[in-house]
Amino acid sequence: MYIVAIFIVMAILLEAVMTVLHSILGTIGLSDTIKKIPVLGANLTLLISILIVWLLEANVLAGWGVMWEDDWKNYVVNGAIIAGMIPLKDAVFGAIQKGLRA
Numbered sequence: 001m002y003i004v005a006i007f008i009v010m011a012i013l014l015e016a017v018m019t020v021l022h023s024i025l026g027t028i029g030l031s032d033t034i035k036k037i038p039v040l041g042a043n044l045t046l047l048i049s050i051l052i053v054w055l056l057e058a059n060v061l062a063g064w065g066v067m068w069e070d071d072w073k074n075y076v077v078n079g080a081i082i083a084g085m086i087p088l089k090d091a092v093f094g095a096i097q098k099g100l101r102a
Contacts, residue, residue, distance in 0.1 A: 003063040008092065010060065011085040014049050021048065045086075050079030 021044075025031040035041040052058075054075045059067065061078055068074055 003060060006060050006063070007082060007085045008089045010052070010058065010082045011089045014045070014052060014082055015086060015089075017048060017052065018045055046080060046083045049083040050075055053079040053082065 022031065025034055034044065040047065059074050059078060061067065061074070061081070066077075068077070
């Protein structure tokens with residue numbers, strides 16, 4: 001249960017970082033250029049998520065006993081899960097706004 005909460009908090013952090021990054025890229029005029037790069041533009045959120053996991057050395061899945069021998073696999077998998085948790089975070093916050101309690 002706590003691991004899911006940590007993933008949701010990391011998704012909140014990711015959205016905050018992405019908001020700041022999009023603001024900075026828009027200010028310096030690189031937003032359209034980044035979006036036109038085929039792999040980078042479509043997967044920027046995933047790449048930033050993996051970068052955040054790497055910088056924080058966060059291995060959230062280790063709480064469930066899931067670890068790989070190679071560190072890069074841990075970073076990629078945890079980053080992908082955090083990027084994928086954004087819709088779940090939105091659903092949880094939407095339920096809370098409607099008055100539902102866990």
